[in-house]
Amino acid sequence: MKVTILSENSLLILFEQDINPSVFNQVCQCVELVKAKLSVYIIDMVPSYTSIHIVFNLFKISGDELAKKLNNLADQLNNAEQTKLQTKIIEIPVYYGEEVGLDCALLAEFAETSVDGVIEMHSSKLYDVYAIGFAPGFAYLGSVDERIAMARKETPRKKVAKGSVGIADAQTAVYPADSPGGWQIIGCTPLKLIDYEDEALTIFKVGDKVKFVPITKASYLEMGGELAVGGQY
Amino acid sequence: MALEVISASFLALVQDFGRYGLQSHGITHGGPMDEHAYLWANRLLQNHYNDAQIEISLGAFSVRFTEESMISVCGADLSITLNDKPLALWRSHFVRPGDVLKFVSPKSGLRSYLAIKGGFNIGSQLKSCATVMREGLGGLSQDGQKLQTGDVLDYKKYQEELPRLTPQKFIPEYKTKLALRFIVNESENACGPKSVEQFVSQIFIISQHIDRMGYKLSGKAISTSSSGIISQGISLGAIQLPKDGQPIVLMRDRQTMGGYRQLGCVAYKDIALLAQAMPGTEVKFEPVLRQALEAELVTYKRFFNLTF
Numbered sequence: 001m002k003v004t005i006l007s008e009n010s011l012l013i014l015f016e017q018d019i020n021p022s023v024f025n026q027v028c029q030c031v032e033l034v035k036a037k038l039s040v041y042i043i044d045m046v047p048s049y050t051s052i053h054i055v056f057n058l059f060k061i062s063g064d065e066l067a068k069k070l071n072n073l074a075d076q077l078n079n080a081e082q083t084k085l086q087t088k089i090i091e092i093p094v095y096y097g098e099e100v101g102l103d104c105a106l107l108a109e110f111a112e113t114s115v116d117g118v119i120e121m122h123s124s125k126l127y128d129v130y131a132i133g134f135a136p137g138f139a140y141l142g143s144v145d146e147r148i149a150m151a152r153k154e155t156p157r158k159k160v161a162k163g164s165v166g167i168a169d170a171q172t173a174v175y176p177a178d179s180p181g182g183w184q185i186i187g188c189t190p191l192k193l194i195d196y197e198d199e200a201l202t203i204f205k206v207g208d209k210v211k212f213v214p215i216t217k218a219s220y221l222e223m224g225g226e227l228a229v230g231g232q233y
Numbered sequence: 234m235a236l237e238v239i240s241a242s243f244l245a246l247v248q249d250f251g252r253y254g255l256q257s258h259g260i261t262h263g264g265p266m267d268e269h270a271y272l273w274a275n276r277l278l279q280n281h282y283n284d285a286q287i288e289i290s291l292g293a294f295s296v297r298f299t300e301e302s303m304i305s306v307c308g309a310d311l312s313i314t315l316n317d318k319p320l321a322l323w324r325s326h327f328v329r330p331g332d333v334l335k336f337v338s339p340k341s342g343l344r345s346y347l348a349i350k351g352g353f354n355i356g357s358q359l360k361s362c363a364t365v366m367r368e369g370l371g372g373l374s375q376d377g378q379k380l381q382t383g384d385v386l387d388y389k390k391y392q393e394e395l396p397r398l399t400p401q402k403f404i405p406e407y408k409t410k411l412a413l414r415f416i417v418n419e420s421e422n423a424c425g426p427k428s429v430e431q432f433v434s435q436i437f438i439i440s441q442h443i444d445r446m447g448y449k450l451s452g453k454a455i456s457t458s459s460s461g462i463i464s465q466g467i468s469l470g471a472i473q474l475p476k477d478g479q480p481i482v483l484m485r486d487r488q489t490m491g492g493y494r495q496l497g498c499v500a501y502k503d504i505a506l507l508a509q510a511m512p513g514t515e516v517k518f519e520p521v522l523r524q525a526l527e528a529e530l531v532t533y534k535r536f537f538n539l540t541f
């Protein structure tokens with residue numbers, strides 16, 4: 001890992017710039033170490049696939065001093081390389097029906113399979129939460145079966161409905177709120193992904209694992225899911 | 234005891250110091266675009282630095298006071314009047330019931346800050362009332378909305394006090410030619426020295442594409458070594474270089490992550506100057522040493538009694 005100070009009160013830790021479980025495991029371990037040993041200096045910490053961005057309290061520490069402390073942690077990180085972190089598995093119920101899975105048929109064509117085949121490929125994998133960003137509670141999950149790793153739409157939709165589950169290349173994600181977006185939409189979850197009134201705020205955190213569980217239209221509706229949510233161009 | 238919004242047709246937002254500690258949930262900092270003017274407005278009233286104010290962009294905003302109190306207005310000169318008489322900026326004033334304060338149109342700068350003694354009494358959301366429209370967070374009704382005609386903001390009654398003035402040396406001049414200091418990004422994911430050379434050797438124009446998320450500049454396109462990077466967290470003031478070679482400086486409501494290479498980061502205190510710049514303003518960037526800026530920022534934070 002390499003620490004670069006970016007501004008008066010922020011710095012960036014870069015790991016090997018390759019998206020893979022081993023690099024990501026290092027990122028997650030480093031996050032835990034920083035939380036355990038240096039949290040007094042930290043205002044905000046954003047981990048992502050291969051990096052950690054930190055905003056620190058300039059009253060308590062300078063960038064140079066914090067960089068030194070982080071580099072010392074790096075030694076512990078290398079020693080701890082084999083340790084597996086305890087991870088939480090979060091199950092997300094998804095209705096993949098055509099009313100909400102707007103691009104399921106398109107994806108089936110892309111993957112040269114049936115819609116059921118797409119559902120099977122998407123819901124059989126366990127995904128890592130690699131990063132949270134773009135919008136509150138928006139989690140970047142990876143990696144999808146390469147057969148359904150379809151690129152984003154050339155023209156993004158003006159509105160993608162809250163709860164929509166999408167695919168963009170090797171990534172999959174759930175839209176926590178209505179927003180514009182170019183991901184290929186294959187289903188919708190009735191779960192609320194972000195709740196400003198709830199202390200936990202979001203259901204994901206970086207390092208968690210996610211499993212999508214197909215549900216029927218009946219249970220989707222029962223759980224509060226909506227059908228008249230179709231995307232708009 | 235309240236402030237009535239008589240007319241709000243462009244952009245007036247409730248802001249406090251911002252929402253910190255939640256970036257790992259994808260929630261941005263928000264807060265005042267011109268932190269210097271915002272902090273002075275609170276300081277002139279001996280408020281806490283986090284007390285809620287109104288950030289008025291461009292003008293077209295007027296309010297009526299229903300109770301007496303002390304107010305201050307700092308930042309842009311938006312042709313501001315109190316009961317149709319010009320109001321002096323960067324100082325406190327006494328207001329009486331029925332007084333009407335108007336922000337008309339920009340003469341110099343872009344955003345004014347209206348503070349009231351004790352701060353506006355506004356419910357917070359995730360420990361802040363800073364309005365972030367994109368996230369639906371903060372504001373008068375905790376839904377991320379800008380202020381509307383007919384809105385009513387609660388405040389406490391205060392008696393008349395001697396006015397306080399901002400010393401001249403702290404009052405910035407909003408020029409049409411800006412020089413901004415920046416720290417060069419030296420990480421592996423940065424644009425690299427060749428791009429930085431092209432960046433510092435020209436004058437940019439601030440484009441029409443400016444908002445609370447970012448300021449897009451326009452100039453001779455800067456070339457950069459290779460394509461995108463793996464998305465990473467981004468700092469306030471980060472200068473991103475998208476594929477078109479035209480830099481974007483990221484401001485208060487920026488997304489928490491981005492996948493563009495960066496040239497560097499604008500000095501914290503200089504972000505306030507950029508926040509006041511109109512489209513068409515000329516901007517030049519000067520690389521400086523980080524250590525000097527660090528000392529400057531610590532002094533600034535102490536001066537305003539900030540806690541971090």
